[in-house]
Amino acid sequence: MPQKATVTMHDHNQSDSEIDHGKTGRPPMQPRAKATREAILEASATLFGKTGYAGTSIDDIVTLAPVTKGAMYFHFSKKESIAREMFRRWSDAVTETVGKAIATGQPADRQVLLIYRELARRTQNEAIIRAGLVLSVDQSLNDAYATYEAWTEVLTPIVIDAIRSGSLDCAESMSRLADTLCAGFVGAVKVAASLGENGTIIRRVDDLLMMWRGTDPAAVRMIAGAIL
Numbered sequence: 001m002p003q004k005a006t007v008t009m010h011d012h013n014q015s016d017s018e019i020d021h022g023k024t025g026r027p028p029m030q031p032r033a034k035a036t037r038e039a040i041l042e043a044s045a046t047l048f049g050k051t052g053y054a055g056t057s058i059d060d061i062v063t064l065a066p067v068t069k070g071a072m073y074f075h076f077s078k079k080e081s082i083a084r085e086m087f088r089r090w091s092d093a094v095t096e097t098v099g100k101a102i103a104t105g106q107p108a109d110r111q112v113l114l115i116y117r118e119l120a121r122r123t124q125n126e127a128i129i130r131a132g133l134v135l136s137v138d139q140s141l142n143d144a145y146a147t148y149e150a151w152t153e154v155l156t157p158i159v160i161d162a163i164r165s166g167s168l169d170c171a172e173s174m175s176r177l178a179d180t181l182c183a184g185f186v187g188a189v190k191v192a193a194s195l196g197e198n199g200t201i202i203r204r205v206d207d208l209l210m211m212w213r214g215t216d217p218a219a220v221r222m223i224a225g226a227i228l
Helices: 031-051 058-064 069-075 079-103 108-125 127-135 144-164 171-194 198-213 217-224
Strands: none
Touching: 031 058, 031 069, 031 079, 031 127, 058 069, 058 079, 079 108, 079 127, 079 144, 108 127, 108 144, 108 171, 108 198, 127 144, 127 171, 127 198, 144 171, 171 198
C-alpha cells in the first residue's frame, strides 16, 4: 500500500496569509501585475545565482527586472520577502513532487529516484525554484535552514522505507541518508549554478543517484527511466 505523506514543506514555512504582497497586502490580480511580480522574482533569481543574496541590492534587481523602485515595493516590502517567496516556490515544488511520487505506489527506492529526477528537472529549468533551493542553505538569511530541514524531513520516511524493504543496505544510517542525499543535491545545483552550467543539473543529479544506487547497467536503466 502506498505511503501517505504526513509532513509537508509548509509545516515549516509561512502560511499563504503571511506572504508579503507589498503595499497592497494582497496577491496581484491583474495579468500585468502578476507579470511584474514574476519579472522581479526572475531577475532576483538570476542575480542571487551570480552574486549571492548578500551581494545583490534592491537597485540591482530594479535595474535587471526592469521595473521602477515603486513597482518593486508595490510587490515586495523588502529583499528578504523575495527570498521567502522563493522558499515558498521551492517548498511547493517539493511537496507536489513527493506527493506525485507516493501516489504512483511504486517501491520506496523508486520513489526516491522519481523525486530527485523531477526536482533536478525543475531546478534546471526554473530559476525561481533553483534560487529557493540554493538560498535554503544561505547563512545570511534568518530561518533559511528551516526550509532545507523540512525537505529532509519529507524525504526521510521514504528513504527509511527503502532501507527496511531491503532495497538499500544502510540500516545503521537511516536518519542520515536522506540528509546526505539532499546535501548532495544542493551541492550539484550550486556547483552548476556557480559555473554558469545550469543545463548540467539533471546530469549531475543522475550521477549522484548512480553513486547511491550503484553503477551496474540495471541500476543505470532504473535511473534513466525515473520520470514523473
